[in-house]
Amino acid sequence: MPILSKRFSIKARDYLRAGEVAIEVKSILKTIGFDAELIRRVSICAYEAEINAVMHGGDGTLHLFVNTSAVGLVVRDSGPGIENIELAMKEGYSTASEEAREMGFGAGMGLPNIKKNSDSLKIDSEKGKGTLLAISFDLKAG
Amino acid sequence: MQLDEIKKVLKANVLVGEDKLAMNIEAGAGGDLMSDLLRRPLNGVVVLSGLNTLQVIRTAVITGVAALVLVRGKEPDPEMVAQARLHGLPVLSTPFTMFTACGRLFSQGLRGIDQKLSE
Numbered sequence: 118m119p120i121l122s123k124r125f126s127i128k129a130r131d132y133l134r135a136g137e138v139a140i141e142v143k144s145i146l147k148t149i150g151f152d153a154e155l156i157r158r159v160s161i162c163a164y165e166a167e168i169n170a171v172m173h174g175g176d177g178t179l180h181l182f183v184n185t186s187a188v189g190l191v192v193r194d195s196g197p198g199i200e201n202i203e204l205a206m207k208e209g210y211s212t213a214s215e216e217a218r219e220m221g222f223g224a225g226m227g228l229p230n231i232k233k234n235s236d237s238l239k240i241d242s243e244k245g246k247g248t249l250l251a252i253s254f255d256l257k258a259g
Numbered sequence: 260m261q262l263d264e265i266k267k268v269l270k271a272n273v274l275v276g277e278d279k280l281a282m283n284i285e286a287g288a289g290g291d292l293m294s295d296l297l298r299r300p301l302n303g304v305v306v307l308s309g310l311n312t313l314q315v316i317r318t319a320v321i322t323g324v325a326a327l328v329l330v331r332g333k334e335p336d337p338e339m340v341a342q343a344r345l346h347g348l349p350v351l352s353t354p355f356t357m358f359t360a361c362g363r364l365f366s367q368g369l370r371g372i373d374q375k376l377s378e
Contacts, residue, residue: 140346224295226295226297
């Protein structure tokens with residue numbers, strides 16, 4: 118049974134608001150009382166995924182859920198999809214717009230950073246069909 | 260090094276967080292690429308950046324940055340100031356360039372996050 122399940126919407130190309138969802142995720146996890154390191158890892162993944170959805174996605178959603186064994190993030194967008202997932206996982210590979218680069222993003226570190234900071238990352242994407250990221254973080258027993 | 264000393268060394272204006280100048284800063288980092296900053300924990304770290312957008316504030320909040328210094332005399336817009344205030348993030352602005360600002364802090368004894376990580 119989930120202890121918490123909350124869905125947020127992400128607006129494409131809204132660089133002014135990009136990151137608001139991740140900051141809300143961070144504050145929810147803080148309220149629950151998770152340790153700082155876990156909160157940092159989840160927030161970073163939420164932020165990178167949110168920025169990806171803003172940059173590349175059509176509108177999307179971020180779903181945060183927490184149960185007794187894990188924290189999970191499911192991020193969907195209706196954007197153009199990832200043509201080559203293997204390439205997208207390489208550090209430095211980027212298809213970001215000039216607009217995103219001006220905001221300090223688009224260095225080709227987003228997905229690698231999510232992988233590095235999570236315990237499990239699943240990517241479901243096809244060209245023209247949007248992208249779904251399922252990211253999870255194990256909660257230590259005890 | 261106290262944030263107050265960083266302010267003096269960088270001849271900086273304090274735009275947010277005048278009440279937090281006694282805070283102890285353990286190390287420094289510089290960067291304009293948000294994903295680079297997002298790669299490691301930045302608790303207790305002062306971040307110097309030339310990127311003057313809302314995203315630098317959000318990145319700092321997400322990574323737990325202790326204080327943010329904008330280089331080359333950049334001044335944040337009111338929305339950035341409001342967000343920094345909301346999250347209790349001190350923001351300073353120095354007239355020095357990134358290279359000079361980092362060099363001045365280093366020569367006064369502040370070290371980079373690589374040293375902090377290897378401890």
